[in-house]
Amino acid sequence: MAYHLWSIFSCLLVTCFMVSLPACHSGKVLVFPLEGSHWLHMDILIKALHAQGHSVTVVRTNKSWYIKEESSYYSSITVHVTDGVDEGFVKPILNKVLDIERGKSSALNFFSLQVEALSFMSKVPKMMAEMVTNIIEDKELMKDIKETQYDLVLTDPAWGAGVLMAHYLQLPLVYNVRWVTFGEGHQVIAPSPVSYIPMTGSGLTDKMTFTERVKNMLIKLLGQVQDRFLVRPYYQAVCDEYFQPGVDFNELIQGADLWLMRVDFVFEFPRPTMPNVIYMGGFQCKPAKPLPQDLEDFIQSSGEHGVIIMSLGTFVKELPSDITDEIATAFAQLPQKIIWRHIGDRPATLGNNTLLVDWMPQNDLLGHPKMRLFVAHGGTNGVQEAIYHGVPVVGLPLFFDQYDNLLRLQARGGAKIVTIATLDNDFLKALQEVLQEPSYRENMQRLSKLHRDQPMNPLDLAMFWIEYVMRHKGTAHLRTESYRMPWYSYHSLDVMTFLLASVLLILLTTVAFIRCLCFRMCCRRKMKHE
Amino acid sequence: MAYHLWSIFSCLLVTCFMVSLPACHSGKVLVFPLEGSHWLHMDILIKALHAQGHSVTVVRTNKSWYIKEESSYYSSITVHVTDGVDEGFVKPILNKVLDIERGKSSALNFFSLQVEALSFMSKVPKMMAEMVTNIIEDKELMKDIKETQYDLVLTDPAWGAGVLMAHYLQLPLVYNVRWVTFGEGHQVIAPSPVSYIPMTGSGLTDKMTFTERVKNMLIKLLGQVQDRFLVRPYYQAVCDEYFQPGVDFNELIQGADLWLMRVDFVFEFPRPTMPNVIYMGGFQCKPAKPLPQDLEDFIQSSGEHGVIIMSLGTFVKELPSDITDEIATAFAQLPQKIIWRHIGDRPATLGNNTLLVDWMPQNDLLGHPKMRLFVAHGGTNGVQEAIYHGVPVVGLPLFFDQYDNLLRLQARGGAKIVTIATLDNDFLKALQEVLQEPSYRENMQRLSKLHRDQPMNPLDLAMFWIEYVMRHKGTAHLRTESYRMPWYSYHSLDVMTFLLASVLLILLTTVAFIRCLCFRMCCRRKMKHE
Structure with a gap:
């Protein structure tokens, strides 16, 4: 019920807001x-x-x-x-990450990745x-x-x-x-x-x-x-x-x-x-617009199985051929149609169900009723679009914050993360699990409902x-x-030191006083006995 | 410009919101x-x-x-x-607070106030x-x-x-x-x-x-x-x-x-x-509604000087007569008209410019164009209403959070706090200062603008x-x-202890190792010399 809150309500709200706001001076x-x-x-x-x-x-x-x-x-x-x-700048980092992920790394390789990252930093x-x-x-x-x-x-x-x-x-x-x-x-x-x-x-x-x-x-x-x-x-x-x-x-x-x-x-x-x-x-998310006719036709040809899209974001357009072959092999075994944003050589194992594209209208595709799954690298934009449209994700993180972003979806039951290292073993299994296990879709739909249920559209x-x-x-x-404030004041360390010192001083003075008193009493008793 | 943002905009917004929100099930x-x-x-x-x-x-x-x-x-x-x-329950606490404030307190009195407060607690x-x-x-x-x-x-x-x-x-x-x-x-x-x-x-x-x-x-x-x-x-x-x-x-x-x-x-x-x-x-704040005719007439009779209202909130209706006399004396010396919510004996020194009432439509009065000053005890409701209507405050705090609330207005230059203890000396001066020094009103108007400039009315x-x-x-x-989490985990005390202990262990082992090494070398040298 609340799912379409935004789409129905925010247009009215925004129009009303824009009109009635005594617009800020230009x-x-x-x-x-x-x-x-x-x-x-x-x-x-x-x-x-x-x-x-x-x-x-x-x-x-x-x-x-x-x-x-x-x-x-x-x-x-x-x-x-x-x-x-x-x-x-991404290319050398990506190559070293891939080498390490695929076990081709040496200690030197790992060290040079760190140097590369620090130099970029x-x-x-x-x-x-x-x-x-x-x-x-x-x-x-x-x-x-x-x-x-x-x-x-x-x-x-x-x-x-x-x-x-x-x-x-x-x-x-x-x-x-x-x-x-x-x-x-x-x-x-x-x-x-x-x-x-x-x-x-x-x-x-x-x-x-x-x-x-x-x-x-x-x-x-x-x-x-x-x-x-x-x-x-x-x-x-x-x-x-x-x-x-x-x-x-x-x-x-x-x-x-x-x-x-x-x-x-x-x-x-x-x-x-x-x-x-x-x-x-x-x-940045918005309702899906109609797709170009060729894409729409391709999607409709998927029948009841629906469509998967895959994109690794702005930075990563090419991957080594052994990796793309593994991905293509997995896709070829699915009944779904796949739209894959891929620049570079055509993978040898590409199935008939997979369409390679240079660019895709990602938001419009994610909002399509036949969308079943999003294979994503885990950039913030893509992850937020997946949430907005309620599409479950198989994550293929490479670097930066990508693993952490996908982890947040996985922790809420809306995604499954696969690493490049175990791609040949796990990718197909992960795709099948997310496609067949309804909880992934249900969880993403729940997140989508929550995300859309806000008093105001985030851009407004x-x-x-x-x-x-x-x-x-x-x-x-x-x-x-x-x-x-200096950090020690912010954390009240100076105040705590002062209070502890005061307590200690009082304790020590008291102890000294009591000992002094005892000593005197002992002395007196001694004198009496003598 | 943004000052009337709410009044113009929130009606539309609210109407739109209420209409288009797919109302939650009842x-x-x-x-x-x-x-x-x-x-x-x-x-x-x-x-x-x-x-x-x-x-x-x-x-x-x-x-x-x-x-x-x-x-x-x-x-x-x-x-x-x-x-x-x-x-x-307020009465005994109030009486003791007043006694202490007016210097009539003994150590016993102060002690019994603490007991009273703790017993209520x-x-x-x-x-x-x-x-x-x-x-x-x-x-x-x-x-x-x-x-x-x-x-x-x-x-x-x-x-x-x-x-x-x-x-x-x-x-x-x-x-x-x-x-x-x-x-x-x-x-x-x-x-x-x-x-x-x-x-x-x-x-x-x-x-x-x-x-x-x-x-x-x-x-x-x-x-x-x-x-x-x-x-x-x-x-x-x-x-x-x-x-x-x-x-x-x-x-x-x-x-x-x-x-x-x-x-x-x-x-x-x-x-x-x-x-x-x-x-x-x-x-709880809303635009002022028209006042009852008698109150409106009284206010209009104030001419250009305008009106002051005084209320000490829900709990305190009566004050001892020496205090009310001091308040009335100060009011009588002002050119403004005063509406004072006061139950109890009529103060002997009451001026012609002061109207005593059992109850007042506080919000409607605060929103009146002739309102110049609010003498308030500092309850959250009154303070928020003063902010909403942009009316400067002379504060007369008694207990609970009242002093702290008024302090927040005072820190922003919109109020002056007077204590019961120095009422006879300071009250008139405070009233005159807040009435004559434009910064008090300007600051409250600025706070009012800020408060009203929100994406949504707080009640909605x-x-x-x-x-x-x-x-x-x-x-x-x-x-x-x-x-x-246990408090020590929340503050990472266990982690810090572990890390410090590890560093200490490494240091000690290193020192022990070096000493052992030095000792051996010394022994060898000694043996050689021998």
Whole structure:
């Protein structure tokens, strides 16, 4: 009953909202986006802002590979950087991950993967620091930016340029966020007890054994060390060079006015949060549109068996042929039709039931009534779309947060994870299990119902809060000043030390006093006896 | 511009919401309310539930002084208790507070106030335990309740009967909450660092010195001791008697599905929160209705000076004559007209500009354009109404959370607090300062704008979430299981001990190894020399 709450209700609500809201003055938004799949969802926010009558300026680098210079709905500023991070950065990491997964790894291989990952980790902040320096040093550009009188900076804080520039320009700061420059966003803004909040990359859920909690703690400590020595120094150098003395980059990260978080609690494990964190998970999802005729015909030819789609996301388009052969072999044994987003050689074992495509209208396919299963890598976008449309998932995670994302679906009974290492054995079994066992579909349908049952469509909620920041020039009353405290004060260690010392002092004084008293009494008795 | 956002927009929104929401099946709600001013706001929720088509059963005791047995919008169950808490309980506490405030206190007086407060503290859980026992033991009543198949229990958890009964009946549990059986609600459900979250009764804000943080910590510890020995034992006894072994009352309190919190962050200091806490602060506020003609005439006679209202809330109707004389003297010296809710003897010094009333339409008066100032005791209802209508406050706190509530307004520049002790010196000055210094009004108007600028009217939001609990039979995915962990695991003390011990062991082994090595080398050298 509540399942169609959104589709029936949100149109009315949105129309009503948009009409009756005494629209915020036409705002000016300065956007510092991130590349790759991160740009895809930032682009959705930018389009929505444009549709609301706001003007958007996107700051990109000359090395941008996704963010176009020309656009009908934003203007852009291109900043020169010497060493960009391009789309190719994934390939060496992917190859090493695949080698390790398939047991072809040596200790050297594993070590070189770590070096590759660490080198990438410090490459981004280096590029961002250069970007910010080049903007600040460009007097003409800075004059233009200041004269435009932007209302706020909108950024994806996994890359830190927007955070630095918002502080330099003294503008309110809004995040489209899941990751900050190092680690998951919540870890930075909200209390995050290590005892039940799994670190990203830990492969743990919110229910941990003692050993798992030890592992979680070690991962947290290791992350802090990496952040301290590999990431933060680049950003801190900009603070030290251009800002008032004592400005700490971590405080700037924490001090954002608004955190538009790209998850919701249908997806994420429940955890503490803060008043200026707004959950817009699934803001990119929308009802399915009709498909191109050839795709529709292919789907209809599946009869009662229905259709499976497979995509490994923005970054991974090609896989080694032995892996694609294993996947194709498994697909060929199913009665379903399969649409597979695959670039590269045609697998030798491809069945007649499988259609290879360069690109697919993923959201429209997932919303098709004949959709039975989604073979996904576990990117946030895909996982949220699977939840929105209630489609069960077989997960094939490769790197980053993909395993953790799929784990959240698996923990709720909506997905089954298969690793590349055991693909030949497990993939077909996993497909058959998820197709035949009704609980997977039922659980995803339940998650879909929960996700859609919100007082407001997540994209409209995000727009409301961005305009709220414009109207009130920030969110001072929603932000704690807690992170400006030294860590020992925040955790009351100084107070506890003082109280313990006081108790100890009182105890010692009392003991000393009693001993003194006893000694005197003994002396007297002795004297009497003598 | 955004100021009238609500008034223009929420009507449309609400209408649209109510019409298009595929209304939850007509639900059945079992309510365990609290007396006094707490009943006033529970009554608003009950009326709203009734208006939405749900049927409500209110469980009251034979000693209830506010909750009527007969009503047009709810049915009731009356449970017999031997020793109720009646309206008179405030009087002895108030008298002692006033004596202490006016310097008439002796050490004995102060001691007897503590005894009075502690006795009241344990009187409520005793009554609640008796109430629950009597319900459970009444086979006929229990049969009726079970057969009715309620959808959820709605309760104000400052009194614990609803919490116990929800567990006994295995029903989803919804709170209309600011206080739980002991202390402020957030303290129980969300991480609450003592370093910047002031305890109720501490008179502290979210910015504390070291000494204040020590005070805050001591108040927290004292509170935990009082809870442990005065309050919890009564509730725990019911758990031990009627529930499965090992059921802990504190876990039941924490395990509620939904916390409809009677504050928002325009009022409360920003702090960590949880996914199942919904802020409905100000849900009782509404635009002002026209006043009765005599009141309107009185107000209009104030000319450009405008009007002041004074009320000390539900519990305090009478004050000693020396205090009321001081208040009346101050009022008489103002050019404003004053409407004063006062029961008791007419103060000898009452000016012509002051009208005494038994009762006043407080919300309608606060929304009147000629309203200049609100003299308030600092109950949550009044403070939220002052925020809603943007009226500055002179606060006259007496007990409970009143000082803390007013402190929140004062910290934001919208109120000035006066104590009974210095009334004769400070009251007139405070009134004149708040009337003449524009910043008080400006700050309250700013708070009002912020409060009204929400995606949804708080009462509608509360209704949405109550029905959400009905639709999904709870909020399992929004609740952490963290509170089921032992405290040392939750705080990772076991993990940290293990890690420290491991590091220590490695260090000691290394040192022992090196010493052993050195010793051997020394021995060899010695042997060589010999």
